[in-house]
Amino acid sequence: MTYTIKEAAKKTGLSIYTLRFYDxxxxxxxxxxxxxxxxxxxxxxxxxxxxxxxxKNTDMKIADIRTYITYVMQGPDTVKQRQALxxxxxxxxxxxxxxxxxxxxxxDYKLDMYxxxxxxxxxxxxxxxxxxxxxxxxxxxxxxxxx
Amino acid sequence: MTYTIKEAAKKTGLSIYTLRFYDxxxxxxxxxxxxxxxxxxxxxxxxxxxxxxxxKNTDMKIADIRTYITYVMQGPDTVKQRQALxxxxxxxxxxxxxxxxxxxxxxDYKLDMYxxxxxxxxxxxxxxxxxxxxxxxxxxxxxxxxx
DNA sequence: GCTTGCCCTAGAGCGTGCTCTAGGGTTTAT
DNA sequence: ATAAACCCTAGAGCACGCTCTAGGGCAAGC
Numbered sequence: 001m002t003y004t005i006k007e008a009a010k011k012t013g014l015s016i017y018t019l020r021f022y023d024x025x026x027x028x029x030x031x032x033x034x035x036x037x038x039x040x041x042x043x044x045x046x047x048x049x050x051x052x053x054x055x056k057n058t059d060m061k062i063a064d065i066r067t068y069i070t071y072v073m074q075g076p077d078t079v080k081q082r083q084a085l086x087x088x089x090x091x092x093x094x095x096x097x098x099x100x101x102x103x104x105x106x107x108d109y110k111l112d113m114y115x116x117x118x119x120x121x122x123x124x125x126x127x128x129x130x131x132x133x134x135x136x137x138x139x140x141x142x143x144x145x146x147x
Numbered sequence: 148m149t150y151t152i153k154e155a156a157k158k159t160g161l162s163i164y165t166l167r168f169y170d171x172x173x174x175x176x177x178x179x180x181x182x183x184x185x186x187x188x189x190x191x192x193x194x195x196x197x198x199x200x201x202x203k204n205t206d207m208k209i210a211d212i213r214t215y216i217t218y219v220m221q222g223p224d225t226v227k228q229r230q231a232l233x234x235x236x237x238x239x240x241x242x243x244x245x246x247x248x249x250x251x252x253x254x255d256y257k258l259d260m261y262x263x264x265x266x267x268x269x270x271x272x273x274x275x276x277x278x279x280x281x282x283x284x285x286x287x288x289x290x291x292x293x294x
Numbered sequence: 295g296c297t298t299g300c301c302c303t304a305g306a307g308c309g310t311g312c313t314c315t316a317g318g319g320t321t322t323a324t
Numbered sequence: 325a326t327a328a329a330c331c332c333t334a335g336a337g338c339a340c341g342c343t344c345t346a347g348g349g350c351a352a353g354c
Contacts, residue, residue: 002286005330030277032281033332042284044276054250058254061310074291075271075291076271082257086258093250100240106201119230120223130194136189137149142177185350
């Protein structure tokens with residue numbers, strides 16, 4: 001009922017290199033070794049790895065993930081610390097979500113413009129304004145106007 | 148009606164270093180120089196910089212932003228290319244949003260557990276299962292159980 | 295005219311997260 | 325018993341996005 005590193009890599013979608021790197025970085029202290037020094041991943045290990053990926057995918061730093069894993073290894077006494085760490089991280093994720101949503105709106109605004117029937121006219125207008133700005137400031141026009 | 152690099156930095160929230168780095172990287176071909184070689188940012192430049200930040204904040208690679216800016220510099224003929232580039236990027240952003248939402252759910256699940264009145268009991272249970280996995284596989288228990 | 299504070303470039307350095315190489319042992323199948 | 329396919333570590337290397345240093349010029353106030 002254990003998996004080799006290759007199997008674990010396949011199941012997690014991480015590369016073998018990454019798994020070893022994570023282990024080296026102290027993220028996988030729970031992974032046991034067999035008599036030959038080979039890693040043996042249990043299902044429980046994969047669950048923990050899943051949590052690690054979850055934190056990594058939300059841009060938690062390796063060092064912070066290590067802190068979290070250290071708490072987990074220390075048992076139920078560290079529930080409060082885990083909660084504090086995750087709560088702080090949660091706020092960052094929510095903030096990132098908000099920023100992403102806002103930026104997406106702006107990208108969509110541009111996309112709508114480019115997709116509109118009068119896209120070329122609107123882009124020409126934008127360009128005209130930018131050029132006017134330059135002119136007003138007595139600066140050279142950097143745009144390669146071919147029309 | 149122009150801004151120095153310091154003012155542009157303040158207005159964009161980027162460091163002066165970053166602005167110069169972006170310029171070096173080909174992201175700011177539109178920024179003019181005065182007789183002394185100093186950069187002069189117009190309001191139009193700041194708008195373009197805003198777009199650049201938007202793309203950067205949604206994890207577009209510098210090289211791809213440069214491609215986009217190159218299109219912009221080439222004028223209205225490149226509307227189709229801009230659209231294709233942004234459309235592709237949009238999909239990545241949407242995918243990232245979905246992943247973030249999913250990961251947030253999992254973080255919230257953990258947080259709920261840690262915040263529950265019976266948090267310690269539930270964590271102990273989790274731990275018990277992980278230990279059982281190890282035992283079943285004939286592996287050592289890596290958890291520092293102090294209870 | 296001198297100080298202070300700004301601007302410039304080129305290029306080195308750094309932090310993060312992998313990714314790969316070299317060198318070597320283990321396991322499995324034939 | 326040998327080949328093929330796996331495993332290991334240590335450490336080098338790489339990609340990216342800055343960040344800073346060195347060395348030097350420009351501008352404004354006293």
